[in-house]
Amino acid sequence: MKQERFITIAAILLLLSIVMAGHFLMQQNLASEEYTARMELLQRANQLNTQLDRDVQRILTLRPHHYDSVVETVSQIRANRKLIGSTDVGLRGIIDKRFDSQIDQFLESSQLKSEILERIKLEAALLRNSLQYLPGLIDELHTETKFSTSDFGTHLLGAFLNYNLFPSSDHQQRLEQLIKDLKVPVWTESLHKLRSSILLHLTANIKHREQISSLIIDYDQLPSSQLLAQVRSRYESFYKSQSEHFYTISQILIVLVLSLIAGLTYTLYQIRIARAASDSANRQLHDALESISEAFVLFDDDNRLVLWNRQYAELFGESADLLQLGVSQTELAEHYLERGDYAANSSMLNDLLLNSSSEVGGSEILVNNCHYLVNSSTISTGGIASVYVDITERIEMERKLYGLSQAVEQSPASILVTDTKGNIEYVNPKFVELTGYSEEEIIGQNPRILKSGKTSSEEYKQMWKTIDSGGEWRGEFLNKHKNGDLYWEFASISGIRDKNGEITNYLAVKEDITERKQVEEQLRIAAAVFNTSNEGIVVTNADNQIMAVNPSFTKITGYRSEEVIGKNPNLLNSGQHGPEFYNEMWVQLQEKGYWEGEIWNRSKSGEVYPEWLSLSVIKDDEGNVIEHIAIFSDITQRKNAEEKIRWQANYDAITGLPNRTLFRDRLSSAISNAHREGWTSALLFIDLDHFKIVNDTLGHAVGDDLLKSGVAIFAKVCFGHPSPSKQQNLTRPFMPTAPRPSCVRRVITSSRLYTTPSVTLRRHKAAAASSSSSARALNYEYADGVDYRGLTAFASLSMAVSAGRRAFNRLRTRGGYRCATRR
Structure with missing residues (x-):
């Protein structure tokens, strides 16, 4: 029926395709005729346009005495324009x-x-009129005047004819000049009218000739030929594209028609083959039913026997010959009951004959100690087909599987089984315990319900690729508990195959490894700290042999790990600590389990550096030392920074001299030493004259350089005895000490203190002398009259400054102030 319907539809489509192809061919022929007619119109327009140009040239020669042909051409052009501009036959x-x-x-x-x-x-026409009349008037002028025919009249007539036959600017100028000459002679009253007529015709002739030239220019500038060529070219291109379009459609229709014809032919051929195949299939069906191991029976919609196989007949034993076409299920049952074949088990007979066929579905029956599964289904015609499958082996297998299932149920591992699409079909109690999902909640779900989002899609793709190919996949998942907690599990996933080797399910056996992963994470963090720490780390065994070092150890000491593994850490010994230092360190390490402190070690390059070292001991459960761990950091930069801070706290940043705090300490120490040794000491203040002028005019940078130069000179004068200090911008106190007062006096009175040479500082030449004062009041007998902070000496300095440049003032305080000023 379906094949006949298909043939009808194909025939209709074939007919429509043929009609459409004919229609397109007719349209193409019609378009070709219209194209020919329109091209003839354009060709005619081109011919008439050319004819019109030739007529214009003939008019310019002034030959034709009538314009009938021109009128005819114009009339044809007008008619052609009307046709071209129409929408019926035109363009x-x-x-x-x-x-x-x-x-x-x-x-x-x-x-x-x-x-x-x-x-x-x-x-x-007007121009030709002047040509007809002017020669006669000029001849009359020759006759009536004294001009001879060979002079003026001849020239005038020649110029007139040249200008009209060969128009040019030169001929026009020549004619206009003769017209001017014509106006010069004195004319009589009788000739005046003749001259006026000649001048009128000449002027009109020139005017008409100029007008014709202007019109010719306008005529030539009209692009009618070019416009006609554009129209023709555009129409030809349009027709060409339309022709190609019609040709393409025609080819498509032809191909469609041929395809439909071929398809229809092929369909008829297939129908013939299908009929032959149907007959063959019927034969094969009977053969197949006889060859299968299952019993098969088919009843029609009236419950009458239609088809059965040998295996079904064997179920009835000796009564199998009663199976005939058309016998009903009821007749078969009554016949067997009458013969008593199944009297002892009539319920089995009912299952065999009635229930298996009248109730659509599946049921199990027991015949001769064999288990059969009866599957019945309704066919399209209303009959019932039943298949009896021997499931004896399956029943035995189920008994064995039950024992296996108990083992799975009690397994300490989490187990789940899915179908080939990943839908969960089974989980064991351990899975329920691990995930928090009940069996009812998880069956039918996809294992992705456990996904935490922490496992990449690439890992899942690799897993499916492995198990789909028949392999076993092993790996780790970070999954999510029902309550949202994350846990790690190690999974082994593989396919479950049937007898044919086809994968029917997937089995996953999982182990909870959350605690193990936590331990591994702690170890990983420890390793990361070990490798990335800025402090050097050394691990030694109980015999103090190096087992491991981190990269910072190599960075600080210069030794690579392979150079120190198995060696004693004493290879870093700098020699700056004695044996007692190390003995004390080991004693504390053994007693307290740790030691920390500053130590000086030597790097691979030989450089000695300070480090802060922390030692600790690792013991086993029994208290035995198994490892030592040393963590140290290079504190060279810190030591340098501390030294710089100490220097900045005690010295002036510009001159490098001790500041007030350090000077006060040194002054107190010097006084104490002088008292103890019985020496003489003095406090000397030096002022640089005109230093403020140098500082203000040349800048603070030059002033600072001058201070540094002055300090260097004063230090040389004092022979290394004094302790100079900066107290103010202009004042430098020194404290020379010597066993005898004469030594101190020699320093104070030295001329080099007051003859500071000029120096060149930052491209500026500066010179400054010095003034000074001294207070010799620091030994026992003078101690009562001197303020060690320099107040008395400052008063003496003011006196020296007032005395002028290169002066000093000495102050003694026993019995009062006494000053002596020198230059």
Whole structure:
């Protein structure tokens, strides 16, 4: 039925395709005829346009005495324009608005040509009129005047004819000059009218000739030929594209028709083959039913026997010969009951004959100690087909599987089984315990319900690729408990195959490894700290042999790990600590389990550096030392920074001299030493004269350099005894000490203190002398009259400054102030 319907539809489509192909061919022929007619119109327009140009040239020669041919040409052009501009047989409205605009431009140009031609005809007629009358008037002028025929009249007539036959600017100028000459002679009253007529015709002739030239220029500038060529080219391109379009459609229709014919032919051929195959299938069905191991029976919608196989007959034993076509299920049952074949087990007979066929579905029966599964289904005609499958082996297998299932149920590992699409079909109690999902909640779900989002899609793709190919996949998952807690599990996933080797399910056996992963994570963090720490780390065994070092150890000491593994850490010994230092360190390490402190070690390059070292001991459960761990950091930069801070706290940043705090400490120490040794000491203040002027005029940078130069000179004068200090911007105190007062006096009175040479500082030459004062009041007998902070000496300095440059003032305080000023 379906095949006949398909043939009908194919025939209709074939007929429609043939009709459409014929229609397109007719349209193509019609379009070809219209194209020919329109091209003839354009060709005719081109011919008439050329004819009009030739007529204009003939008019310019002033030969024709009538314009009948010109009128005929113009009339034909007008008719041709009307045809071209029409929408029926013309060109308008067949392509687009732009093409219509080109047609309008051509028609307008052609119309203008016709109008200019009419004006040229008028001007040519007037010009020809002057040519007819002027020669006679000039002859009359020769007759009536004294001019001879060979002079002025001849020249005038020649110039007139040359200008009209060969128009040019030179001929026009020549004729105009003769016209001027014609006005010069004195004319009589009788000839005055003749001269006026000649001048009138000459002037009119020139005017008409100029008008004709102007019209010719306008005529030649009209692009009618070019516009006509554009219209023709555009129409030819349009027709060509349309022809190609028609050709393409025609080819498609031809191919479609041929395809339908081929398809229809092929369908008829397939129908023939299908009928043969149907007959063959019926035969094969009978053969197949006889060859299968299952019993098969088919009853029609009236419950009458239609088809059965040998295995079904064997179920009835010796009564199998009663199976005939058309026998009903009820007749078979009654016959067997009458013979008593199944009297002892009539319920089994009912299951065998009635229930298995009248109730659509599946049930199990027991015949001769064999288990059969009866599957019945309703066919399209209303009958019932039943298949009896021997499931004895399956029943035995189920008993064995039950024992195996108990083992799975009690397994300490989490187990789940899915179908080939990943839908969960079974989980054991351990899975329920691990995930928090009940069996009812998880069955039918996909294992992705456990996904935490922490495992990449690439890992899942690799897993499916492995198990789909029949392999076993092993790996780790970070999954999510029902309550949201994350846990790690190690999974082994593989396919479950049937007898044919086809994968029917997937089995996953999982182990909870959360605690193990936590331990591994702690170890990983410890390793990361070990490798990335800025402090050097050394691990030694109980015998103090190096087992491991981190990268910072190599960075600080210069030794690579392979150079120190198995060696004693004493290879870093710098020699700056004695044996007692190390003995004390080991004693504390053994007693307290740790030691920390500053130590000086030597790197691979030989450089000695300070480090802060922390030692600790690792013991086993029994208290035995198994490892030592040393963590140290290079504190060279810290030591340098501390030294810099100490220096900045005690010294002036510009001159490098001790500041007030350090000077006060040194002054107190010097006084104490002088008292203890019985030496003489003095406090000396030096002022740089005019230092403020140098500082203000040349800048603070030059002033600072001058201070540094002065300090260097003063230090040389004092022979290394004094302790100079900066107290103010202009003042430098020194404290020379010596066993005898004469030594101190020699320093104070040295001329080099007051003859500071000029120096060049930052490209500026500066010179400054010094003034000084001294207070010799620091030993026992003078101690009562001196303020060690320098107040008395400052008063003496003021006196020396007032005395002028290169002066000093000495102050003794026993019995009062006494000053002596020298230059």
